[in-house]
Amino acid sequence: MHFPVHKKIRIGFFIAFTVIIAASIFSYLVAKNLLENAGRLNHAIEVSKRLEVITRQLKEAEAAIRGYNLTKDSSFLDPSMKERSKRIEREYLLLRQITAESPQQQRHLDTLRDLLAIKYRQLMSGSHAVTVARQESSVKEGEKSMDKLDRKVQDMIRIEESQVHEKARLFHFFSVLWVPVIFISSIVAILIGIYSYVTLTREFRLQLHIESKMKSYQRDLQQNISLLNKTNQELEQFAYVASHDLQEPLRKISTFSDRLQMKYKDQLPPDATQLIDRMVSAVSRMRVLINDLLVFSRAGRITPESITTIDMNVLLQEVLADLEVTLEEKNVTVTTETLPVIEGSATSFHQLFQNILANAIKFASPNRPLEIHIRQQVLSGRELGFVKENRWDTPFCRISIEDNGIGFDPAFAERIFLIFQRLHGISEYSGTGIGLAICKKIVDSHNGFIFAEGMPNKGATFIIVLPLAQTNKNEN
Template sequence: MHIPVQKKVRLGFFIACTVVIAASICSYLVTKKLLDNAKWMNHTIEVSKRLEVITRQLKDAESAIRGYNITKDTSFLEPSMQKRSIKIEEQYLILRRVTADNPQQQLHLDTLKSLLDKKYRQLMEGEQQKTSLQKDTSAVQQGEKSMSKIERKVQDMMLIEEAHLHQKSELYDFFSAIWVPVIFISSLVAILIGIYSYITLTREFRLQLHIETRLKSYQRNLQQNILLLNKSNEELEQFAYVASHDLQEPLRKISTFSDRLQLKYGEQLPPEASQMLDRMVSAVSRMRVLINDLLLFSRAGRITPESITPVDMDTLLQEVISDLEVSLQEHNASVTAGPLPVIEGSATSFHQLFQNILANAIKFAHPDRQLVINITSQVLKGKELENLINENRAEDTFCRIYIEDNGIGFDPVYAERIFQLFQRLHGMSEYSGTGIGLAICKKIVDSHHGQIMAYGDPGKGAAFVVILPLTQTQQNDSN
């Protein structure tokens, strides 16, 4: 099964994004754990440093007291025990602040505080002591015991910090262990996706170049075919004009000679010969009508930019009705027309369009009732025409013209056939005509980038719908 390139690119982009997100999350977690581990390491170092300072200062103070008691040299008491205790208190307060988020350490600090207070009293007593050697020995022993308790408490606090640090280190080691494989795998996947995307896009680019080359070739061939077709159409139009013009001459001669024959020898001809001569004159008349209609068809729909002008359809329709006044009176027909807009196009072609449609309605009038022709119109956007117009013309403005009559109508199965050349739904003996009139109408509408449709109801009437754009400039530019 062939997967479109767009889906492949989307899938690759999704996988790459997933890999990048996963790698980013893993990197974030590892970095976070690394920062936490560094934070706890700094925290442990800070606690250890403060405890070490407290212990060292206590030992220094105790040594100073012993030296003083042995030598009675007051220089050992500088700085004084009060100043030393202030420094110890400062370190203790820093410890309080550093371990504020650890309730267990806070409890140890409470105990340490009581031990420090006790030790401070001992130091103060030692500073002021002037007793015997026995009492001095007793004070030393008590000081050592007190110092041992403080050291144990300090050791307990250090064990807690080390335990926390060890726990953080284990998590860091775990994330570090999975971080390297994840980054390696994600990088490998990203590289593979990049290589695959490059190959796919290169292949698609080459395919597009090939398609563009073929399209340019087709366009050149199409342009050549269009030029050949236009040339062929011009030659056919010229041939039709010349043929129709050249055929007129022998027809005129046949008509002239048949007229002279009837005038000069008409009374002498037997009835059968007179009948044959009448048939020949009728055939010549039909041939002349057919040639004229073919000439009209060859010229119909030939539009040049110079021939396109704004046409007042109301005025044009009145002119057509005036031209058909005699035929309308003969059939006692009435024409009702609503307001029509101004439409750009060829006035001559529009005149021929309406004249052929109205003449067609008059010709196929119902013999048992008065002929009534109704003409109405609507101005609509292309998107409102129910898929009758291309999507690129959806915003263009069109006029939809209805021409309805109550004539004999026709079977709906012939709705498309009646616009074909030489197509007749009735015999020559029933209705005259060459079957070219509606073909001319379709050619005119097509040349104006519109549409024409027919709807019939046998015995009830017919309706012709003509759709024309209000302006021709946009249509010509788009085609």
């Protein structure tokens, strides 16, 4: 299965982006765990520090009592036990505030408060002991109490150490994975970047090659267009000159045949008279054919200067006026809807409608009066359904010319627009087979479309689709 280059690059960048996001999330988790570990370590150090301060102050107070009892020197009681107790209380409150988020430590602090209260009473009683026995008893009770305090302090320190150890293990787990993950992510991102660079470079070179070829093709096409225009001009000149030169011998043949008939009419045998009549008829057909070829060579030749805004209703009335005599002779009924204003060549449109109407009159059915109905509908290119996507928003006028003449086989719907194509013999219907070819050429030159529909002995419909406004180039 082949993937376009832009899809490959899009998938590659999506993978790289996903890898970078995953690596960023993992790095965030590692950094967060590192900060939490550092915070937990600082917390443990702070708790240990406060507990150490409390323990040290208790021991100092106890040592001061012992010194006083031994020496009776009152300087050992400075600062006093009450002042020392306040200091220990401040440290205790700070410790309680530090461990506020740990219910287990709070319970230990509750026990520690009770032990501190007992120790305070022992210190106060020790400072007033007067007998040796009383002093010894106070010392022993102080040691027991101090042992309990030390154990409780150690319990609290072990809790802090266990939490620090747990955080350290989690950090170790993330730190072990972090380096490989970042390394692999970097490698993947680098590989995708290299692939994208190589692909884009190759695509860029291919684009340059295509642009170079396109410029070469454009130059060749421009040369061919210039050559074609030159050839067309030469052909038009040739057709005009050839037709003009052909007219001269035809005029001479016609003149000589007329003189022959007028001068020797009574002397010619019947066979000779018949041959001269057939020669005159052939000359007439040849003259019509040459004139039609001239019209065909000039049909559809429009320039920006020849394009004007045309009221199709006025133009259609002019065409009907030109055909008035024939319409009356054939007893033809023409009905028409109101047509829109269309940009184009008035001369070309006049010839277009005149050819189609004349064609309908020529192929009228001998069994019924001829009726011609002209209808219109303004549609967008999208609604028409057969124009290119770049013209979907262009407004078009769809004109249908329907008659109830002899019609034609639908198999010949496209053939009738080809030059010299006839569906009937010349003995049945006159004509050169150029009229509808001229119509197609005119419609094509106006960026439009023409179709024909028909049924034998029922009639024919010619559909002309023209844009309401013309552009500078052919867009069919």
